[in-house]
Amino acid sequence: MSDEKDYHGHPNYNMIFYALVVLMIATVIVDELGLPANVMVLSVFGIAAVKAYLVMANFMHLKYEPKLVDLFPYLSIVLIIVLFFGVYPDSVAIPLDVVSFGQ
Numbered sequence: 001m002s003d004e005k006d007y008h009g010h011p012n013y014n015m016i017f018y019a020l021v022v023l024m025i026a027t028v029i030v031d032e033l034g035l036p037a038n039v040m041v042l043s044v045f046g047i048a049a050v051k052a053y054l055v056m057a058n059f060m061h062l063k064y065e066p067k068l069v070d071l072f073p074y075l076s077i078v079l080i081i082v083l084f085f086g087v088y089p090d091s092v093a094i095p096l097d098v099v100s101f102g103q
Contacts, residue, residue, distance in 0.1 A: 011058045023051050037092060045084060052077060 030043045056073050057063045 011063075013058070016054055016058050019054060020051055023047050023054075041088070041091075049077070049081075 027044055027047050030040060030047070033040075035043070060073070062070050062073060
């Protein structure tokens with residue numbers, strides 16, 4: 001057993017942690033910039049997708065798994081993106097001066 005090689009490797013967890021912290025700060029900065037709602041939402045979700053990839057690839061060790069095992073978490077991310085674009089029109093605020101309320 002001492003001759004077995006660890007096929008998972010050893011990612012640099014400190015660098016991944018620092019990257020996640022920087023991306024978290026970027027998310028807060030994007031929120032504070034006062035961008036239009038649609039740009040801000042897309043930016044925040046884009047940053048979240050990068051963070052999710054970093055966590056899945058390194059902490060869940062998906063880089064080292066067979067490709068079929070990779071399919072399931074990445075497919076769930078694709079389905080979440082489809083869900084996001086499905087509910088996005090319902091979550092955007094409508095300016096009240098445009099709505100006539102039947103008058």
